[in-house]
Amino acid sequence: MEKVIDNHDLAALDQRFRAALVNSLSGFKSLNLVGTRSATGATNLAIFNSVFHLGAHPALAGLVVRPDSVERHTLDNILATRFYTINQVHHGIYRQAHQTAARYARDVSEFDACGLTPEYRAGIAAPFVKESYVRLGVEFKQRIDIGLNGTVLVLGQILQIHFPEQCQCADGYLDLEKAGTLAGSGLDSYHRTQRIERLSYAKPGVPLQEVLPEYLVEPGNFT
Amino acid sequence: MEKVIDNHDLAALDQRFRAALVNSLSGFKSLNLVGTRSATGATNLAIFNSVFHLGAHPALAGLVVRPDSVERHTLDNILATRFYTINQVHHGIYRQAHQTAARYARDVSEFDACGLTPEYRAGIAAPFVKESYVRLGVEFKQRIDIGLNGTVLVLGQILQIHFPEQCQCADGYLDLEKAGTLAGSGLDSYHRTQRIERLSYAKPGVPLQEVLPEYLVEPGNFT
Numbered sequence: 035m036e037k038v039i040d041n042h043d044l045a046a047l048d049q050r051f052r053a054a055l056v057n058s059l060s061g062f063k064s065l066n067l068v069g070t071r072s073a074t075g076a077t078n079l080a081i082f083n084s085v086f087h088l089g090a091h092p093a094l095a096g097l098v099v100r101p102d103s104v105e106r107h108t109l110d111n112i113l114a115t116r117f118y119t120i121n122q123v124h125h126g127i128y129r130q131a132h133q134t135a136a137r138y139a140r141d142v143s144e145f146d147a148c149g150l151t152p153e154y155r156a157g158i159a160a161p162f163v164k165e166s167y168v169r170l171g172v173e174f175k176q177r178i179d180i181g182l183n184g185t186v187l188v189l190g191q192i193l194q195i196h197f198p199e200q201c202q203c204a205d206g207y208l209d210l211e212k213a214g215t216l217a218g219s220g221l222d223s224y225h226r227t228q229r230i231e232r233l234s235y236a237k238p239g240v241p242l243q244e245v246l247p248e249y250l251v252e253p254g255n256f257t
Numbered sequence: 258m259e260k261v262i263d264n265h266d267l268a269a270l271d272q273r274f275r276a277a278l279v280n281s282l283s284g285f286k287s288l289n290l291v292g293t294r295s296a297t298g299a300t301n302l303a304i305f306n307s308v309f310h311l312g313a314h315p316a317l318a319g320l321v322v323r324p325d326s327v328e329r330h331t332l333d334n335i336l337a338t339r340f341y342t343i344n345q346v347h348h349g350i351y352r353q354a355h356q357t358a359a360r361y362a363r364d365v366s367e368f369d370a371c372g373l374t375p376e377y378r379a380g381i382a383a384p385f386v387k388e389s390y391v392r393l394g395v396e397f398k399q400r401i402d403i404g405l406n407g408t409v410l411v412l413g414q415i416l417q418i419h420f421p422e423q424c425q426c427a428d429g430y431l432d433l434e435k436a437g438t439l440a441g442s443g444l445d446s447y448h449r450t451q452r453i454e455r456l457s458y459a460k461p462g463v464p465l466q467e468v469l470p471e472y473l474v475e476p477g478n479f480t
Contacts, residue, residue, distance in 0.1 A: 035421070035474075036420070036421060037420055037421070037422040037425070038378075038417065038419050039417070039418040040416060040418075041316070041415070041416045041417075044314075044316055044415075045314075047429070048429075049314070050428070052314060052316075052429065053314075054428050054429030055313075055425070055429040055430070055431060056312075056313035056314075057310055057430075058391075058429075058430055058431035059310070059316070059391070059418060059431070060287050060289075060308045060309055061287030061346075061433065061438055061440075062285055062286070062288075062433065062438065062439075063285070063287065064283050064286065065284060066283075083310075084310065085283045085284060086286075086309050086321065087279070087282070087283040087286070088321060088408060089279075089323075090279035091275060091276075091406075092264075092405070092406065093275075094405060094406060095282065095283055096321075098310075098319075120282075120283075122284050123284075125453065128453065129465055133459050133465060135459040136460050136463075137461065157263070168282070170282055176403075176405060178401060180412070181399075182311075182312070182398060183311065183314075183315065183317060187410075189403070191264070192264070192267075192279070193263060194261065194262070194263050194264070195262040195267075195282060196259055196260070196261050197259070199259070200258075202260070202278070203277075205273070205277050206270070206274035206277035207278070207280075207442075207444075208278060208282070208443070210284065211442070211448065215284055216285075217284070217285035218285075219431075219433045219434070219450075220430045220431070220455075222455045222456050222457070222468060223430070223452060223454075223455045224452070224454060224456065225440070225450035225452050225453065226451045226453060227285065227440055227442075227448035227449065227450050227451070228451060229446060229447070230351065230447045230448065231446075232443075232446045233355045233445050234445070236356050236357070236358040236359040238359045238360065238361050238365075238370065240359075242352055242356060245445060251258075
């Protein structure tokens with residue numbers, strides 16, 4: 035049976051029930067750990083399910099930061115140091131990633147508390163997650179305050195990309211499934227994926243074809 | 258082997274290769290069909306992999322619209338009529354959904370061209386996709402022009418939610434996997450999902466627990 039809920043029903047729901055419901059509505063989500071460092075050098079790591087692709091040239095990524103949340107430490111650090119890293123969550127680290135959402139005191143690093151390892155690369159003044167496979171070094175570009183609900187959009191340019199070469203296809207596509215990257219749903223659900231197929235560029239009146247994978251290097255263990 | 262690509266390498270890449278690569282970097286994506294109607298009543302339908310959760314109270318969703326793309330028909334209609342629908346793509350309609358990305362002439366409805374059915378509900382001046390299971394009726398709230406690359410963020414309030422009641426858990430969460438919703442990656446890859454687990458609310462020093470599913474109504478066929 036179809037259930038219909040309107041905005042008046044929504045307003046009357048228990049806050050946690052509503053949060054769980056509405057967080058399910060956009061569909062599956064990306065799962066990334068955002069690594070930052072404060073002006074005094076303290077590291078911070080937080081899981082985000084709101085990283086989104088904004089553009090390929092220049093390579094831009096967006097991030098939604100909720101007000102009054104642990105994510106504010108991330109925002110404060112980004113504004114202070116202008117750099118952050120985005121590290122995809124894979125099946126080997128999702129429990130540690132989830133644990134970074136706990137409200138640790140500001141002087142506690144989630145890297146230490148959750149069992150993940152900071153790693154630095156020249157040019158990016160923020161810690162990467164050593165255990166992650168697909169990782170981005172990002173420079174802060176713009177902050178947009180959303181008056182509708184007090185959230186903040188953080189836009190940044192991707193300056194560095196790290197990934198296992200075995201995961202790249204000949205047309206540039208990264209096979210995230212091969213990299214073990216997970217998808218999220220709601221606030222707390224972690225999912226592996228199983229590809230149905232890639233599809234050819236859509237044109238009016240032309241039947242779609244499956245795009246078969248062609249990897250740039252031979253398959254192998256990338257860990 | 259880890260491969261590292263920096264922003265100078267990126268700028269030198271072939272445009273399509275770069276687009277396929279950079280579109281893979283944010284992780285898995287939501288897959289939704291956005292339904293609109295023009296001021297003169299012509300229907301439009303377009304697949305988006307950029308719908309994101311913006312807030313639960315009020316219930317807000319965001320959408321990235323690229324410039325000079327077929328998505329502009331969607332933007333024009335939203336600005337003209339102030340309403341749109343967001344319809345999750347499931348495994349039974351993903352090929353039709355992908356085909357909506359073709360550059361049809363403005364007087365062609367993607368509903369007709371791609372074999373999907375418009376359906377109207379009181380209160381929402383835009384067509385839903387009859388074949389979709391999880392569907393949102395949305396009122397336009399704000400347009401944000403991103404100067405960095407000419408994209409447009411469209412923010413809207415969710416006024417109506419349609420879903421199969423068998424998919425809702427007792428805590429409000431919608432089991433999108435049960436609804437057959439797919440995840441996307443890159444520009445053209447479609448994935449089923451397989452839940453590893455839901456995890457309890459993270460607190461410092463408290464071990465995480467699996468949240469076991471408890472559905473509000475008995476399982477059954479919801480189609």
